[in-house]
Amino acid sequence: MTSTLTTPAPPGEHPPAAAPRGRTRILALPEARWALAALTLFLAALPLYLLEAPAWLWGPLFAAVYVTGGWEPGWEGLKALRDRTLDVDLLMVVAALGAAAVGQVLDGALLIVIFATSGALEAVATARTADSVRGLLDLAPATATRLSPGGGEETVPAAELAVGDTVLVRPGERVGADGTVLAGESEVDQATITGEPLPAAKQPGDEVFAGTVNGTGALTVRVERDPSQTVIAKIVAMVEEASETKAPTQLFIEKVEQRYSVGMVIATLAVFAVPLALGDDLRSALLRAMTFMIVASPCAVVLSTMPPLLSAIANAGRHGVLAKSAVVMERLGQTDLVALDKTGTLTEGAPHLTDLRPLPGSGLTGDGLLALAAAAEHPSEHPLARAVVDAARERGLTLAVASGFASAPGRGVSATVGGHAVQVGSPGRLLPDGAEQARAAAGELEDAGRTAVVVLRDGAPVGVLGVTDRLRPDAAATVAALTGLTGRPPVLLTGDNERAARRLAAEVGVTDVRAGLLPQDKASAVQAWERQGRKVLVVGDGVNDAPALAAAHCGVAMGGAGSDLALETADAVVVRDELATVPAVVRLSRRARRLVVQNLAVAGVFIAVLVAWDLIGTLPLPLGVAGHEGSTVIVALNGMRLLRETAWRSTLAGGGE
Secondary structure, rough: OOOOOOOOOOOOOOOOOOOOOOOOOOHHHHHHHHHHHHHHHHHHHHHHHHOOOHHHHHHHHHHHHHHHHHHHHHHHHHHHHHOOOOOOHHHHHHHHHHHHOOOOHHHHHHHHHHHHHHHEEEEEEEEHHHHHHHHHHHHOEEEEEEEEOOEEEEEHHHOOOOOOEEEEEEOOEEOOEEEEEEEEOOEEEHHHOOOOOOOOOOOOOOOOOOOOEEEEEEEEEOOOOHHOOHHHHHHHHHHHHHHEEEEEEEEHHHHHHHHHHHHHHHHHHHHHHHHHOOOOOHHHHHHHHHHHHHHHHHHHHHOHHHHHHHHHHHHHHHHEEOOOOOHHHHHOOOOOOEEEHHHHHHHHOOOOOEEEOOOOOOOOOHHHHHHHHHHHOOOOOHHHHHHHHHHHHHOOOOOOOOOEEEEEOOEEEEEEEEEEEEEEOOOHOOOOOOOOHHHHHHHHHHHOOOOEEEEEEEOOEEEEEHHHOEEOOOOHHHHHHHHHHOOOOOEEOOOOOOHHHHHHHHOOOOOOOOOOOHHHHHHHHHHHHHOOOOOOEEOOOOOOOOHHHOOEEEEEOOOOOOOOOHHOOOOEEOOOOOOOOHHHHHHHHHHHHHHHHHHHHHHHHHHHHHHHHHHOOOOOHHHEEEEEHHHHHHHHHHHHEEEEEEEHHHHOOOOOO
């Protein structure tokens, strides 16, 4: 499939919209062109043959049918044979030539035409799957307006943007690259990336993504990611890579296929030789053997597995869930136990300040306590520190300059503020003996589901802050859905304190809580379940949950903006950060697995019935051809059902089980 770049617009003008890639044209596929040529030649030869015209009129046309429809699979089959692999496509061509050798020229040509048409339909199915993934690229504009250091503008292909470039995004345009807003304010529709239903307000310092749509304001954006590393590009690359993998079921089928094909050739020789030895004539014995070879070929069986799984991968990828391989898509449906992280998974991962409790005798008001803590926390990048500093900014507090800043993981931070030594952090690590008032205040906050943060000045506690993380709106519904899928509620694995964890777990319906865990503790718990024969699905944020994600039967990361670590660690990534897509993709996997079973059943029934008919009775070659190729088309089209938008909507709504 080819694509063209639009001509850059002159500086100052709006760049033209990217031309939609659309679907692959059927005739752009070589398989479709050869199948059409074979069908056209067959239809031209058929009336001449039926009207008993001279053989020199219809003979070359039928010969051309054999060449156009059979040369490519025949050549590929010969190359496979050179590598000591028996290709079922080669067997089909041999069967057609065998039919022609005994005078069944019409039947052999019909086999070639139906066989070529079946191959074309398979190619179309594959192309449609690829199109559904590549269609994501339509979200990204072909061009962008790059600003030069001197203030000039130039319209350049978006693919040529480099990290550090500055681009102008006018009202109504799509953002050309992942970057940070330098100037301007606007609202950006980024539902295609984050799933947010409403446009997100953007101002200097905020992140924007390629392919999202700018609102009414102009934005100046600094490019932060190479065009090949944008969120959209990663989605496409990962889904395409996943489409090249093979599921265990498919690998098993391919392993059996070779032995089956060799056995089928031996059986075909027996079907030919035994009747011939018993007095049957050469023509009828050879025709029966050729029919047997056709109907016993496992084409439909080979096609039973990958179309449903690849369709599921493409559909999930289109909706922001990246399954890294067909193996992952198959494993997701095997889940019988789910383990959830708390922060960033069940919660939004953005803590905010809820409580200010200055201690008696400290001489501080609530604002004074907050200003002291925020001054000490200001240099820190920890999420709790950001929550404290943001709360101070929202209140318009002036922060003193801190010096001597230090951070100790698991304890907190320390700094000198206004000539006083200030510490902010964990009550269990910082509070000295005898600080009962501070311990009581911290305990009350933790009992209420808050994370307590204690503030010390010159070694004495002066107040306690309460910080909490909001539950995701869909957390309770997701837990209920996962409970229904696995037959038991998910387990909560968290490093947070047990009281806060249990309070949050009760709100969403989780009863099994493992709190105060380090990353290695989470991994150990998962490994213990795996040893018990459980198929564990771990859902985490892809950072501190990496060991557990790696240890699980299948790991899903809440990727947020598609962080590199999340993409590398987990088996699947929820790029748009929608927790409800986790049970949806599990249902989609189970639907794909059911379609695989359906396809194998259809293929097996067709083969058994047609083989029995040929051995017990007399199966006409055209009917055998139609039955064999018809079953192949049926399983291919059945697998493509999961490409439809309704398939995703059904699984998201709880259907498909």
